[in-house]
Amino acid sequence: MTQPLIRDESPLQPRRRVVIVGASAGIGAALARQLAKEGAALALLARRADVLTALCKEINAAAGETRALAYAHDVTDTGSVPGLFQKILADLGTIDSIVYCAGVMPSVIFTEYNYEKDAAMTAAHLLGAFAWLGPAATLFERMGAGQIVGISSVAGDRGRVINPGYHASKAGFTTYLESLRNRLTRRGVNVLTIKPGRVDTEMTRGAGITKGLYPVEKTAAAIARAMRQRKQVVYIPGWYRWMMLVIIHLPSFLFRRLKF
Amino acid sequence: MSTLNGKSPALPADRLARLENFGHSLAAPGYLFRPTHTEQIAELFRAARQQGFTIGLRGAGRSYGDAALNRGQAVLDLSRMRRLLAWDPAKGILKAEPGFTIQNLWQTTLEDGWWGPVMPGTMFPTLGGCLSSNIHGKNNWRVGPIGEHVLEFTALLPNGKEITCTPKKNADLFHAMIGGMGLLGVFTSITLQLKKVYSGYLDVAAWAEPNLARMLAATDEGKEHDYIVGWVDCTAGGRGLGRGQMHSADYLPPGTDPNPAQSLRVEHQALSPNLFGILPRSVIHQFMKLGFHNPGIWAVNTAKYTLNRTLGHDKRYWQTFVAFNFLLDYVPDWERAYGRGGLIQYQTFLPKESAADVWSEMLRLCQRRGLPSYLGVVKRHRPDDFLFSHALDGFSLALDFKVSDRNRHKLQALTRDLTRIALQGGGRFYFAKDSALTAEETRDYLGAQTLAKFQALKHKTDPHGILQTDLYRRCLLSE
Numbered sequence: 001m002t003q004p005l006i007r008d009e010s011p012l013q014p015r016r017r018v019v020i021v022g023a024s025a026g027i028g029a030a031l032a033r034q035l036a037k038e039g040a041a042l043a044l045l046a047r048r049a050d051v052l053t054a055l056c057k058e059i060n061a062a063a064g065e066t067r068a069l070a071y072a073h074d075v076t077d078t079g080s081v082p083g084l085f086q087k088i089l090a091d092l093g094t095i096d097s098i099v100y101c102a103g104v105m106p107s108v109i110f111t112e113y114n115y116e117k118d119a120a121m122t123a124a125h126l127l128g129a130f131a132w133l134g135p136a137a138t139l140f141e142r143m144g145a146g147q148i149v150g151i152s153s154v155a156g157d158r159g160r161v162i163n164p165g166y167h168a169s170k171a172g173f174t175t176y177l178e179s180l181r182n183r184l185t186r187r188g189v190n191v192l193t194i195k196p197g198r199v200d201t202e203m204t205r206g207a208g209i210t211k212g213l214y215p216v217e218k219t220a221a222a223i224a225r226a227m228r229q230r231k232q233v234v235y236i237p238g239w240y241r242w243m244m245l246v247i248i249h250l251p252s253f254l255f256r257r258l259k260f
Numbered sequence: 261m262s263t264l265n266g267k268s269p270a271l272p273a274d275r276l277a278r279l280e281n282f283g284h285s286l287a288a289p290g291y292l293f294r295p296t297h298t299e300q301i302a303e304l305f306r307a308a309r310q311q312g313f314t315i316g317l318r319g320a321g322r323s324y325g326d327a328a329l330n331r332g333q334a335v336l337d338l339s340r341m342r343r344l345l346a347w348d349p350a351k352g353i354l355k356a357e358p359g360f361t362i363q364n365l366w367q368t369t370l371e372d373g374w375w376g377p378v379m380p381g382t383m384f385p386t387l388g389g390c391l392s393s394n395i396h397g398k399n400n401w402r403v404g405p406i407g408e409h410v411l412e413f414t415a416l417l418p419n420g421k422e423i424t425c426t427p428k429k430n431a432d433l434f435h436a437m438i439g440g441m442g443l444l445g446v447f448t449s450i451t452l453q454l455k456k457v458y459s460g461y462l463d464v465a466a467w468a469e470p471n472l473a474r475m476l477a478a479t480d481e482g483k484e485h486d487y488i489v490g491w492v493d494c495t496a497g498g499r500g501l502g503r504g505q506m507h508s509a510d511y512l513p514p515g516t517d518p519n520p521a522q523s524l525r526v527e528h529q530a531l532s533p534n535l536f537g538i539l540p541r542s543v544i545h546q547f548m549k550l551g552f553h554n555p556g557i558w559a560v561n562t563a564k565y566t567l568n569r570t571l572g573h574d575k576r577y578w579q580t581f582v583a584f585n586f587l588l589d590y591v592p593d594w595e596r597a598y599g600r601g602g603l604i605q606y607q608t609f610l611p612k613e614s615a616a617d618v619w620s621e622m623l624r625l626c627q628r629r630g631l632p633s634y635l636g637v638v639k640r641h642r643p644d645d646f647l648f649s650h651a652l653d654g655f656s657l658a659l660d661f662k663v664s665d666r667n668r669h670k671l672q673a674l675t676r677d678l679t680r681i682a683l684q685g686g687g688r689f690y691f692a693k694d695s696a697l698t699a700e701e702t703r704d705y706l707g708a709q710t711l712a713k714f715q716a717l718k719h720k721t722d723p724h725g726i727l728q729t730d731l732y733r734r735c736l737l738s739e
Contacts, residue, residue, distance in 0.1 A: 007733070008734075009672070010672055010675075010695070010696060010698075010734075011286045011325060011326045011695040011696075011730065011734070012285070012286075012604065012663070012668050012671055012672045012675070012695060012696070013668055013669065013672050014286075082273065086271055086273075089289065089332040090313065090332045090333055091332075092332065093288065093331030093332040094288055094289055094331055094332060135273060138273055138276065139273075139276055139289060142276050142277055142278055142289065143278040143287065143289055144278060145278075145287070
């Protein structure tokens with residue numbers, strides 16, 4: 001018969017239980033290491049089972065106990081989410097936070113309009129988020145507690161020329177998170193939108209961005225801090241907030257002439 | 261209850277619910293099922309076997325710890341199975357479904373002159389929950405736990421069998437399922453022998469005692485009374501350590517009450533909805549909240565003891581059964597006064613020889629750690645024949661502690677140390693109250709033999725290990 005795989009020290013001191021969707025690399029993996037260090041129990045999801053298993057092994061070995069559980073999952077397979085969500089809930093016992101971290105950024109050149117690439121980004125950033133955060137919102141609403149964390153992007157703040165599909169899907173994700181926040185705050189649920197700038201990850205480098213990258217460990221630490229403080233919207237690094245404030249208010253007649 | 265055919269998922273998301281302990285300090289999500297018929301339970305057992313989930317049993321959700329929680333899994337709430345199956349006013353024998361509450365019970369039987377032989381401090385628990393915990397009242401020394409007044413019960417076991425148990429028939433299961441915390445099977449009907457009474461009043465005496473030794477001596481001498489209970493001021497230190505107020509109560513012999521037909525009426529027993537005629541009881545806990553911190557509680561306890569010592573000393577009066585027995589219902593939702601973090605109760609049972617020393621040490625430790633108990637209650641007990649018995653020839657002290665996000669760590673450390681002290685003194689514990697024990701500590705007080713006997717029975721009634729709770733996994737599951 002199934003047993004929850006995570007045990008508490010006592011009822012008075014339950015563990016923090018966090019689900020990270022998109023945990024095999026980049027921000028997700030760094031956040032998993034950071035939260036495990038803080039004592040949390042983790043359910044980690046990603047496509048690449050081998051990478052994910054290796055990460056869990058590393059985390060559990062460092063902790064000296066089972067803290068991370070691996071679930072191979074492709075976020076575009078939305079049909080399997082309800083069953084998997086239930087399994088994770090049974091394995092962890094409770095979910096205190098869910099971090100939706102899945103993201104793709106194919107490189108798109110200035111003159112390219114590629115439906116497949118745009119659809120892949122929409123599937124990963126939006127449809128996958130709907131599939132995962134819906135059941136999580138249901139659970140948290142019933143519990144009157146919980147936290148939803150979305151790793152969106154500064155790209156969602158304004159539609160720039162470089163990758164329309166990326167910007168549009170991240171803008172959609174940011175708006176979705178805002179809607180969840182407006183729905184769920186009154187139910188005791190915290191919804192945290194993370195807007196990283198350029199973070200030093202496989203995804204960013206894969207898209208050909210190599211300059212001005214912010215270390216991924218520092219990003220993870222900042223996210224963990226924002227989770228503890230139950231913030232609403234956080235830019236990483238923090239100074240991006242001011243830069244984005246300027247960009248958000250840039251008038252269109254100027255903005256459409258820029259090339260960044 | 262939706263049917264569980266092979267196709268629909270057994271644990272549908274729309275059944276997810278937040279479930280809490282009575283003190284609101286622990287919470288766990290569970291897929292809540294609330295059947296009205298035994299067949300639906302059988303169906304859920306089958307689904308659990310096929311699909312590999314576990315089921316925790318829950319009654320009114322009145323246990324202080326994690327006894328009725330089953331994190332992330334199914335929870336079977338029996339409170340809708342609350343039919344009265346039979347009532348014999350001549351013999352005082354009542355047969356009801358497990359969701360029938362103590363309130364349902366006395367409101368059914370009292371006008372015929374019958375009262376529950378064992379009554380808890382609140383009327384909201386279900387009979388199924390009372391049997392599972394094998395509850396006791398303020399008269400445990402005189403009449404034992406509720407299990408000793410059960411004539412018969414029927415139960416549905418997870419292995420699919422339906423059985424009937426009496427003290428003679430299936431005696432091993434009778435003595436294990438009563439007190440078995442809902443881990444061996446589901447009660448489907450319970451037959452109780454009630455006690456004949458001749459008035460709706462009890463003859464109550466109240467007096468103050470200046471320290472713990474005197475409190476325990478008074479509790480021990482009170483064995484002659486039908487009921488004996490002590491309130492302990494846990495904030496007092498020094499020579500006043502463990503001081504408090506005693507209450508004894510006795511049934512009135514036939515003929516004493518000039519008008520029993522009146523005093524036995526439900527309307528006569530019910531508490532008035534307002535305090536002092538104007539203050540609605542339902543809002544009192546909101547005001548109590550203002551004083552529920554260490555200095556406030558010190559002031560309240562000191563003032564209460566001073567009043568008990570002076571104006572309230574050596575008083576005798578008649579009190580209704582409801583007012584005396586269900587003291588916890590005097591202020592509705594009183595546990596909300598503890599604030600957002602809620603409360604836990606920590607109750608230890610100690611042999612009469614070691615009780616005074618052990619509890620002195622424990623009370624002093626609580627005070628030193630800045631975690632005084634806000635409410636302490638002393639009772640007198642005697643051993644019984646049930647497998648998971650918490651009772652012994654001695655006393656129990658129940659301590660209520662406020663829980664907050666900030667004190668959880670300290671409280672955890674405190675309960676660990678209290679348990680160590682209690683175990684050294686030969687202490688026992690009570691699953692309905694507990695949220696602190698570990699599996700090792702449970703083995704220490706119950707003994708490996710008792711646990712082996714329990715596991716053997718569980719293997720027989722529940723070979724797939726379907727019935728589980730957070731408490732089961734914490735205290736009883738061997739790795």
